[in-house]
Amino acid sequence: MLLEILSPDDAVAAAIEDMDGARSIPELETRIAQVRDEIRATHLLYHWVNTGGELVGAGTYTHAWRAHYMAENFQAVDPVIRAASQGFHAFEWAHLDWSGKRAQKLAADAQRFSLGNNGLTIPIHGPRAQFAHLTVTLEGSQEDWDLFKDRTGRALILLGHFVNRKVLEVCGYLDTSEEVSLSPRETDALKYLAMGISRARVADQLGISEHTLRVYIESARHKLGAANTTGAIAKAVRLGLILT
Amino acid sequence: MLLEILSPDDAVAAAIEDMDGARSIPELETRIAQVRDEIRATHLLYHWVNTGGELVGAGTYTHAWRAHYMAENFQAVDPVIRAASQGFHAFEWAHLDWSGKRAQKLAADAQRFSLGNNGLTIPIHGPRAQFAHLTVTLEGSQEDWDLFKDRTGRALILLGHFVNRKVLEVCGYLDTSEEVSLSPRETDALKYLAMGISRARVADQLGISEHTLRVYIESARHKLGAANTTGAIAKAVRLGLILT
DNA sequence: GCGAACCTCACCAATATGGGGGAGGTCGGA
DNA sequence: TCCGACCTCCCCCATATTGGTGAGGTTCGC
Numbered sequence: 388m389l390l391e392i393l394s395p396d397d398a399v400a401a402a403i404e405d406m407d408g409a410r411s412i413p414e415l416e417t418r419i420a421q422v423r424d425e426i427r428a429t430h431l432l433y434h435w436v437n438t439g440g441e442l443v444g445a446g447t448y449t450h451a452w453r454a455h456y457m458a459e460n461f462q463a464v465d466p467v468i469r470a471a472s473q474g475f476h477a478f479e480w481a482h483l484d485w486s487g488k489r490a491q492k493l494a495a496d497a498q499r500f501s502l503g504n505n506g507l508t509i510p511i512h513g514p515r516a517q518f519a520h521l522t523v524t525l526e527g528s529q530e531d532w533d534l535f536k537d538r539t540g541r542a543l544i545l546l547g548h549f550v551n552r553k554v555l556e557v558c559g560y561l562d563t564s565e566e567v568s569l570s571p572r573e574t575d576a577l578k579y580l581a582m583g584i585s586r587a588r589v590a591d592q593l594g595i596s597e598h599t600l601r602v603y604i605e606s607a608r609h610k611l612g613a614a615n616t617t618g619a620i621a622k623a624v625r626l627g628l629i630l631t
Numbered sequence: 632m633l634l635e636i637l638s639p640d641d642a643v644a645a646a647i648e649d650m651d652g653a654r655s656i657p658e659l660e661t662r663i664a665q666v667r668d669e670i671r672a673t674h675l676l677y678h679w680v681n682t683g684g685e686l687v688g689a690g691t692y693t694h695a696w697r698a699h700y701m702a703e704n705f706q707a708v709d710p711v712i713r714a715a716s717q718g719f720h721a722f723e724w725a726h727l728d729w730s731g732k733r734a735q736k737l738a739a740d741a742q743r744f745s746l747g748n749n750g751l752t753i754p755i756h757g758p759r760a761q762f763a764h765l766t767v768t769l770e771g772s773q774e775d776w777d778l779f780k781d782r783t784g785r786a787l788i789l790l791g792h793f794v795n796r797k798v799l800e801v802c803g804y805l806d807t808s809e810e811v812s813l814s815p816r817e818t819d820a821l822k823y824l825a826m827g828i829s830r831a832r833v834a835d836q837l838g839i840s841e842h843t844l845r846v847y848i849e850s851a852r853h854k855l856g857a858a859n860t861t862g863a864i865a866k867a868v869r870l871g872l873i874l875t
Numbered sequence: 876g877c878g879a880a881c882c883t884c885a886c887c888a889a890t891a892t893g894g895g896g897g898a899g900g901t902c903g904g905a
Numbered sequence: 906t907c908c909g910a911c912c913t914c915c916c917c918c919a920t921a922t923t924g925g926t927g928a929g930g931t932t933c934g935c
Contacts, residue, residue, distance in 0.1 A: 583857045596914060602912085619827070
């Protein structure tokens with residue numbers, strides 16, 4: 388019930404406050420391990436999926452499992468990642484579709500590495516298409532799992548929010564030099580092109596010539612540091628510069 | 632302090648639970664009005680900014696103000712919308728840059744419509760580039776505002792999460808027929824093109840011919856229902872089908 | 876065993892894009 | 906008052922893209 392969110396395990400409350408003091412990912416990892424111990428979970432993991440570069444995560448999964456997960460390229464077939472990227476609600480692993488061959492291998496390997504037979508994942512979406520998740524697992528009976536969820540499930544939504552907030556701070560994701568400012572016409576140009584409208588029709592719609600439209604496209608493309616229009620539009624969408 | 636999140640105003644707690652019973656946007660609006668009354672704010676508003684179509688919002692702003700805001704196209708220059716779309720942390724209106732001429736008119740008009748001289752906005756990012764925010768305002772002194780923030784600020788983060796969750800349910804945003812499944816090669820093709828790499832180099836990188844690459848591009852474009860490659864890539868980025 | 880999905884490759888012609896170059900007018904902030 | 910940013914428009918030429926068409930092989934789930 389929603390009320391449980393607001394009266395969570397005191398240990399979680401204290402740990403969330405402690406989270407704010409972390410100054411690096413390793414410090415965050417230490418605190419996440421403490422929360423895991425205090426809520427008596429098997430594992431607790433924060434994972435920022437689409438950094439576009441180095442892996443950003445903090446949690447109690449072993450290095451052996453992380454290495455194995457990467458080596459097998461499990462992320463490409465992980466039902467958890469897929470569900471989290473397309474969802475907003477927290478969900479249980481048991482409710483996912485594990486029928487694929489590679490998904491079954493992932494499940495079997497996860498069991499072999501003792502990740503826990505019960506899992507709950509909270510999707511986290513941030514600005515500029517940032518996508519992460521907070522996952523908690525528990526090795527135990529269905530009864531234990533149900534009690535565990537009732538006790539901590541909702542507070543973990545808040546934990547996820549603050550962990551992500553802290554990660555964004557620590558990584559300097561928000562005070563970025565990537566910030567680009569497009570003029571209103573440049574924004575319009577990209578927005579309509581992103582809708583798949585031809586240049587001729589966009590020019591028509593904006594009441595300008597195709598030559599003029601091209602000036603806006605080229606200018607925006609340079610501001611975004613993109614090699615071509617396609618790359619510029621992909622970047623603008625990801626940065627949230629064009630809202631559609 | 633973080634601890635206050637976990638022990639919020641009892642009225643807010645009850646209202647959050649009540650939120651889950653809403654079955655439509657108007658019912659949600661009724662409940663948001665109740666929360667506004669219980670926390671003694673001037674206004675409380677949920678606004679889904681990029682629906683790509685009809686306005687989705689629920690809150691206590693007057694219809695006169697909403698009509699005026701749209702007529703003046705204030706969204707294009709609203710520092711609140713800009714800061715929320717690029718951020719993750721809750722922020723106060725006073726901390727924004729209102730120096731622009733149009734931003735100043737927005738601020739003046741907002742005051743004339745009695746929106747409240749103090750405002751706090753909580754950005755909300757959902758799946759598939761969904762972007763919304765929960766805003767609370769209070770007409771009052773700095774002292775009143777500081778006390779108000781301390782009392783309710785953190786609980787509103789949770790309120791925002793659940794209001795958005797309920798809106799997504801009510802609108803059927805998550806059980807969408809927009810769900811598209813791209814094959815691994817189609818995904819790779821779009822991903823590299825989105826990075827601004829030329830078709831020749833993408834083909835090179837994937838170890839296939841340009842003809843083959845083109846088959847993947849065309850196939851993905853049709854799956855996405857896009858008129859051209861640019862539109863297809865914009866849609867794939869927005870839907871979170873290509874993670875970069 | 877069969878069928879759908881995926882992966883692979885090729886061609887022609889018309890249209891679109893991009894790299895360069897040129898130009899002038901308006902508005903708002905310092 | 907001046908300057909930078911924005912808005913507007915044009916040209917040439919080389920390259921890339923797109924709308925069509927054709928084809929064959931492999932894998933996996935029912």
